[in-house]
Amino acid sequence: MVLIYSGKPIANEISYAKNIFSQMLGLMLHKSIPEDFALIFVLKRSGTVGVHMLFMLFPIDVIFLDADKKIIGTATLKPWTGHKRMKGVKYIIEMNQGTVERFNLVPGEQMTFKQTTF
Known part of the structure; x- marks a missing residue:
């Protein structure tokens, strides 16, 4: 699976958080993640969501x-202190700090999750 933005891959290693348990855990207690890793939360329906940084x-x-x-x-x-709420969310993607700036990710632009085949 590849995460694509503006026709370019920005993550080649993807995990999905599809159930309540995996969504609750997220990246908590991980010491780090690979540079090209993305954790994608797939929510049951669009709505207002909050992301916290407890135990990060x-x-x-x-x-x-x-x-x-x-x-x-x-x-x-940031670990322990960060929190963000957003309306109209169906997917949440967590990546290394600096990814948004490095790839110039901006609101209104399209993301793609593409299955890779070998």
Whole structure:
């Protein structure tokens, strides 16, 4: 699976948080993640969501997507103190801090999750 933005891959290693348990855990207690890693939360329905940083050991960038996988907001959150709420969210992507800036991820732009085949 590849995460694509503006026709370019920004993550080649992807995990999904599809159930309540995996969504509750997220990246908590991980010491780090690979540079090209993304954790994608797939919510049952679009709505207002909050992301917290309790038990997180490193800062992350969070990308909020609507049901059409368009970016509706981004945030850089710090361990233990960060928190962000957003309306109209269907997908949440957590990546290493600096990803949003490095790839110039901006609201209104499209993201794609593409299955890779070998």
